[in-house]
């Protein structure tokens with residue numbers, strides 16, 4: 001059978017309906033559902049657009065919903081907004097923001113103004129409070145019930161400051177993320193109507209049908225499958241296209257089972273398409289006006305992007321959509337549904353690195369849709385880990401180099417005295433840099449160290465099971481922990497608790513090495529509060545090596561190992577000192593090392609070696 005785009009979409013819809021009904025990662029799990037239908041008309045002269053939005057909201061919770069909240073993210077780009085205040089008041093502000101929001105003029109700010117809102121045809125009362133719309137419902141939505149919200153809004157695209165906006169430094173006309181009134185997520189933790197201060201991702205899963213009307217010369221890339229390529233051209237079809245109305249074209253996109261919809265448009269986009277064998281088509285959108293060398297980078301990226309897609313699909317789980325787009329958006333790199341917006345003008349290494357990271361986000365944050373404001377380390381940290389792993393695999397470089405950097409930065413932070421636990425809300429770190437280390441580095445180490453604790457093979461199985469059980473859901477930290485426990489059969493609660501909910505640190509030491517009657521006794525000491533099982537390597541003077549493993553008693557088991565090792569008696573955490581013996585005289589022992597691979601984030605490695 002030959003698949004056309006529409007029967008692939010039908011297949012997905014059928015698959016997702018089945019998935020929605022049948023797949024529950026654990027008993028009692030539920031999630032809300034939205035279906036958006038939006039029509040947008042863009043006035044490119046004023047950078048304003050009119051929007052009509054129909055939203056069908058299904059309440060799968062066991063609760064009666066009497067209020068709802070929408071995010072109006074563009075309102076952050078106004079002088080005096082919380083994002084502006086945070087930037088001005090931060091001890092280490094984001095240089096990309098600085099005072100730029102304060103200096104925006106009225107025709108440069110962003111806004112979303114809600115003109116009317118109805119619930120099942122009844123007018124609702126609502127109030128815009130910064131970046132959040134608070135709505136009182138006319139009729140509460142019962143558990144299992146549904147409501148249809150009809151909204152009319154208009155909006156202005158801000159000068160690009162962070163992520164979204166117009167006419168950025170690379171000259172991309174429109175980078176449209178966080179651009180529509182987006183219903184806040186309600187889950188087992190309640191409402192997540194967070195104001196937009198720095199981070200935004202936590203959305204409701206659902207289906208999007210979006211029509212964008214814009215001047216005919218603009219090329220659009222983004223979330224969703226284009227439904228009318230023969231009306232559009234622009235690389236989606238080879239047909240010669242005439243505008244449908246007053247020099248404008250209406251682009252019709254459908255995106256099944258996503259929790260966001262993003263797009264970008266420019267007059268000068270080149271649009272290339274490549275195919276991943278047994279995978280999605282990859283679309284590339286980048287400006288034709290870049291210097292020749294930069295354009296070559298974008299051509300050279302394309303076969304590498306295929307390898308990236310294959311790496312993630314093989315090592316985490318198959319990418320489930322039929323399309324992924326890499327779009328020059330002009331600011332940093334940010335992950336969205338079925339696409340990413342990235343800077344386009346850097347070096348090839350930079351372009352590849354940001355693509356690897358953002359594409360990995362399709363798994364960690366997009367499909368495994370953790371709340372970015374609360375569990376950012378499962379989003380950025382896991383992405384950073386798999387992005388670096390993919391990069392070192394594809395270019396055959398040493399994965400321990402980026403890993404070492406992560407550990408060193410974390411250790412510096414842990415010893416600095418300013419560490420805040422990973423349970424800190426993403427917007428409420430004292431230093432912005434603390435957020436970066438907590439999310440990217442400490443999240444990366446969470447995985448790398450998990451491999452040390454449960455063994456690499458168990459780790460690989462854990463990642464695949466985590467994806468299989470929690471894709472298209474909103475996993476929380478306990479879900480990755482329980483997955484690792486089920487795969488390994490080990491108790492790991494201590495790991496999640498100490499690593500993510502406290503600032504306890506790991507510090508084990510070799511306290512003393514003494515000999516009596518040709519038997520050498522090694523005394524170890526636990527100095528840090530955080531427990532760990534220990535790998536210990538002993539090198540003898542004859543050049544041979546022996547591995548020892550000290551199980552952590554509260555794990556109630558041992559990690560498997562392919563390599564020969566001597567399993568010693570358990571170390572129960574409360575005892576600060578632990579001793580074991582080697583039936584050899586001390587003079588035959590050359591070096592003793594705790595954790596020779598350096599996978600434990602021990603904050604003082606000097607005392608790990610004798």
Ligand SMILES: [Zn+2]
Pocket residue numbers: 357361379380383
């Ligand atoms: Zn990221």
